[in-house]
Amino acid sequence: MRLSLRTTLAVSALAALILVTDLGGDAYSFSSPLMIGLSVVAVIGLIAFIFVEQRAAEPILPLRLFRIRDVWVTSAVGLIIGFALLGSVTYLPLFLQIVKGMSPTESGLRMIPLMGGTLFTSILSGQIASRTGRYKIFPIIGTTMVTIALYLISRMTAETTNLTIALLMLLLGFGLGFVMQMLIIAVQNAVEYHDLGVATSNAILFRFIGGSLGTGLLGAILATRMLATNSLIMALDTVFLVASVIAFFGLLLSFLLPERRLRETLAAATEVDIGGDIGQAYAMPQDSDSRVQLLRGLAILADRDVRRQYVAAIVTRAGVDVSPEAAWLLVQIEREPDVTIQEFGRKGKADPIKLQNAKTELLDKSLITPAGENDVYQLNQAGCNIYNRLVTARREHLAELWPEWSPKKREDVAAILRHLARELIPETKPA
Secondary structure (H helix, E strand, O other): OOHHHHHHHHHHHHHHHHHHHHHEOOOEOOOOHHHHHHHHHHHHHHHHHHHHHHHOOOOOOOHHHHHOHHHHHHHHHHHHHHHHHHHHHHHHHHHHHHHOOOOHHHHHHOOHHHHHHHHHHHHHHHHHHHHHOOOOHHHHHHHHHHHHHHHHHHOOOOOOOHHHHHHHHHHHHHHHHHHHHHHHHHHHHHOOHHHHHHHHHHHHHHHHHHHHHHHHHHHHHHHHHHHHHOOHHHHHHHHHHHHHHHHHHHHHHHOOOOOOOOOOOHHHOOOOOOOOOHHHHOOOOOOOOHHHHHHHHHHHHHHHHHHOOOHHHHHHHHOOOOOHHHHHHHHHHHHOOOOOHHHHHHHHOOOHHHHHHHHHHHHHOOOEEEOOOOOOEEEOHHHHHHHHHHHHHHHHHHHOOOOOOOHHHHHHHHHHHHHHHHHHOOOOOOO
16 A cells, blocks of 8 residues: 555544544534534544555554554553643643733743753653663653642632742643653663664654644633633633543553563664763664674673673673772773773773772782883783683673574674674783
């Protein structure tokens, strides 16, 4: 089935749905011929899109992804969060202008706590998730905050102080920030490498759909409520109360998100690296040789390991009686035998005190010996034994980076891993 037909069906269904929610109950009655016709178009377009997508060789939105619980849960929660975000951003300024008598400029500036809170917790949750490897708790905390904040906002009146309004916006922003970034990470963590792009796009799409539906439905509720009560304050209270109820369903759905640790395997290599090496590690390859590309990617992953303090894990796996700092220095001495300890510190941006302690430890355990003047050392027999045990542990660790590759690729990957392990930490003999 041609791509243009599937695109037309998807756009038609979404456009009709958004028009129904935007115009229904306000400009047109939901029972009007236009609204009924648009509803029929939305339903038929959606059914037809699903039908052709199931038979497409390269589907726009692979429906098989929705058999993964992470995908449909994050899609549903994302839709609700988009609903809450755009709904609140649209109608909070209206409250500030009409009820509190602020100018449009002032009401916009009063939204800074909401945006600032979202930015802060987005960064905070990402940093915590990168260190702990867990993310399920953040959507739960976030949707709880959003639900409480929207309910409290629904109780605001003309007498509510500006400080209280700012604090409620800050709470709402905190909640939104905890959820939005983690939903993307959760869905990326659940799908195969070749589905990362479409899964990420799907999560963002549902957030935008939720925003469009939120603006339209809440607008219809506002118009209907104003006609019934002729009071803007009461109508806005109802709008935020409905948004709070919908956010509560998002909270319930968040508990269904599976608890998974963030992947560290090579098949997850193109996922967002919160630590910050995505530009270097996954830029456009400069070499068409797939083996060279894979070798480069593995080397970068290995370097990222060290930066994330995986040296301690390698030491533990090797079962050697040295500290992680001493193990790091041992490796550096073998790699560059003519470099001074101070130069190692400058290259690796190591703490001078810890570096000296590591050198003292290696000397006390008789693992290195002086190799001339100027604080230059070399490994002795005992040091080489420790070094080679680290080699073995490192090779085992690298082998764990590729369990999600298809079996037909594993033979080549295994050969590259052996080559990489020799390049990163080559086995050595004492001088």
